[in-house]
Amino acid sequence: MTAPARLVVGCGVGWIAAAALGLLGRHYSQGDFAVRPDRRRFLRNAMLGAVGSVLALIGAVFGWLLWPRKTGAFGGELTVSAADVPAVNAPPFRSTAGHFYLAHTADGLLAMWWKCPHLGCTVPWVGPPESPHAYQCPCHGSMYNYAGERTGGPAPRPLDLMRVTVADGGSVRVDTGAITTRTDYAPDQAAPYPA
Ligand code: FES
Structure with missing residues (x-):
């Protein structure tokens, strides 16, 4: 797969993951959810988890894109x-x-x-x-x-x-x-x- 194609796929996967986590967060923040302290803690942890997942995904995509490919030497x-x-x-x-x-x-x-x-x-x-x-x-x-x-x-x-x-x-x-x-x-x- 070429580098531009990998970039498109990486961005697509990142966008889908972020959208799914956003929907999940919205779902749990509706109704009387916000008034219960244990649920508030759950929401905070879920949001932190979502942000962490997206950052990890972005890091993985960039690592994959920037990892040196073997060219111009034996093996490439x-x-x-x-x-x-x-x-x-x-x-x-x-x-x-x-x-x-x-x-x-x-x-x-x-x-x-x-x-x-x-x-x-x-x-x-x-x-x-x-x-x-x-x-x-x-x-x-x-x-x-x-x-x-x-x-x-x-x-x-x-x-x-x-x-x-x-x-x-x-x-x-x-x-x-x-x-x-x-x-x-x-x-x-x-x-x-x-x-
Ligand atoms: S003949 Fe080439 S390594 Fe033996």
Whole structure:
């Protein structure tokens, strides 16, 4: 839910709660209610409770709205500018903040988490001409091709994928909190580029 929508929902809930408590207070303040000391005490406590509830509700809504959302770092969404999107089969864009490589296959874009599926080491791009393999893990030697498929070593699967969204203008959003595993490469894993 977007921040404006959350604000509208929060205000709506606060208004309904305040209205309900106001009606309750009016109901108990009618008739001979005001002349009885115990009822007067009850009314005062009810009003204090109502005010406290509304303040607590407002505080909760503002806390929810102002709580920092994770963006621009691993776990959140990052944007890769159109200028940084690699050409087809060119060396991938490397995001230090997002811990991923953005590769451009003939089928489209792949954002791959650089964490080795074997035991979690960071897998560097070694690409041609240094190596016939695109990525090679320094820990136990797992190797992967340009699309992240395992080509050798003990890794149990290809590099994991992150969700990619192509925006107008050619920039790309990578959701580093939306990670999926796979058993091999399939063309529909790639986001067509341009969209
Ligand atoms: S952690 Fe990468 S091959 Fe073992």
